[in-house]
Amino acid sequence: MMRLLIATDAWRPQINGVVRSLEYMAVEAPRFGTEVVFLTPERFRSVPMPTYPEIRLSLVRPGSVAGILEEVQPTHVHIATEGPIGLATRLTCTRQGRAFTTSYHTRFPEYVAARTRIPEAWSYRALKRFHGAARAMMVSTPSLERDLAGRGFRNIMRWTRGVDTGLFRPRTERILDVAAPIFLYVGRVAVEKNLDAFLSLDLPGTKVVVGDGPARTGLERTYPEARFLGALTGEDLARVYASSDVFVFPSLTDTFGIVLIEALASGLPIAAFPVTGPLDVIGASGCGVLSPDLREAALGALAIPRERCRAYGETFTWQESARQFFSNIEKAHSDH
Template identity: 50%
Template sequence: MTSRLKILIATDAWKPQVNGVVRTLTTTSELLRSWGHEVEVVEPSQFKTFAIPFYPEIPLSFATINHLVQRIRKFHPDAIHISTEGPIGLAARAICIRRKWKFTTSYHTKFPEYLKKMLFLPLAGGYSYMRRFHSRSSGIMVATPSLEQELRLRRFLPELNRWSRGVNLSLFYQREKTHSWPKPVLMYVGRVSKEKNIEAFLKADVPGTKVVVGDGPHRSKLQHDFQKAIFVGYRRGEALAEMYSQADCFVFPSHTDTFGLVMIESLACGVPVAAYPVIGPVDVITEPGTGALNDNLALAIEQALKTASPEACLRHAQTFTWEKSTRQFLSNLRNRHTGEPFTPARIEPLTV
């Protein structure tokens, strides 16, 4: 008889933060629960927090080991997944190692590159910390083949397992273009922060209207420096899907994201993507008509507009489902006592 799993997820990224990691974890948790599994999330609101001086949107937690031990003992999970490398992740990792519990981790964010760009810290030090953090994991979940290859080259030794991403096709779909902005409409969606490299998009010498959807610590500077661009702030749900549909090209200028959920949301709305040929875009923009990759972002935008096929964008977006992503997550989990994967009977949905 099929039995449900009890899964504990420890994460420093959670609501009300707005980013791809939070969307991935919340969607995965909701789907797991709908399938009959029990999910306990240990997240920042359960602790005292303090704001990062250079990134006040992201709170760090004073995660106490004693409190976390009590949470784990009360829930008694079958599997423990540590999603982030911050204070909560560190506390959960320390507990698991001390008690010889097996756990999995995921590599969502290229923090060494972020810290180099924002604080000028050397890459070597950042990757040394990340290798150490993940070194005791029973398996690191990564979103793309190119990220897996890079981590192998950087000597990440634990097993690397694929955990892709999905898109909600009932929310993100092609809608009528209603804005009267001068065409082509070029759009960025995401956090407005230095490491996202939005300045490269706004500097690109291309005609049309540039729209930035989102907010963050770099917004005021970018608004001052690029006064012709339109900044609309955060959009969520239907309002976000409507915004995607107004674009003729979605521009993803980041060099440091490991996937980029916004790209497949854009594709699902029939909008092609222009990006650099780096981890994330090279794994997503793989089909003709879905966009263009180029080291010259202006050329990528021109090529994406020229070759765009809304039908191709939609077909490709349909290959990314949250159901498939969540099944991957389940198959990657390990029994916290034995380190073994769970049998198919344990991870099949109880209700669909």
């Protein structure tokens, strides 16, 4: 049996695609003969991240990670994030001559550039060094693979994502008592999500935002006509999806966007920019409108049948995502 230690800086109570993906890998692990042990911020003291206090940075030393590896005795190690836990785990593994794999979840250089004056090229150089020591680096989409390969990243493997189609499904009940059509956004409310591009649109009906983050207060003040519902999960989130008409995804930097397939499974067509993430997820499915003019995309998406979106959303399963994930780890080790 594989005993896999997954080191991640992203963990509960954060609500994001990284956490969701890793949780589902743990659920599916027994099906693939694997026991998963997580190395998360729960094991360490932490401090708030500057400019984004909702995210906490762990105070972790490589010596602590070495002790945990000794205790867990994993057969394989996967490093999911490039934060303090990921860095300490990478350093420990390289010192011990222990093989590991990584995954590239977030366009970190673009996020950093949006918040600081650090050039993207510097961040990409650091990331290439971080992932370069891994047996393999997993990415979620073909366009991200092409982009990173063009930047000199190597040993890239594909790992898609899934959706809980039992939870996220069309429903007859509409719980949002606002003017239709309802244009929905779900995700972090932060500068890198480009929410101004959505909230500033001249659209009929109502714009609804689900999620929280450092930009929420300012956006609520700037766009008082929009409805901000805060962070929602589970059944509460699923009912909001099903009560909406179009899912608007203004981000220019997401690598995949699990919220896209949650929306599709709920029967929502997608309006987005033609960038990595939406291009890969929507493709030629006819389940969304991708345009540099986001207003045009949002209005055009209203004509897309909800049944088509649901059928396409059902093709994304966590079982297939897990099959890719665990087989990638085994193959990365067997190839050496």
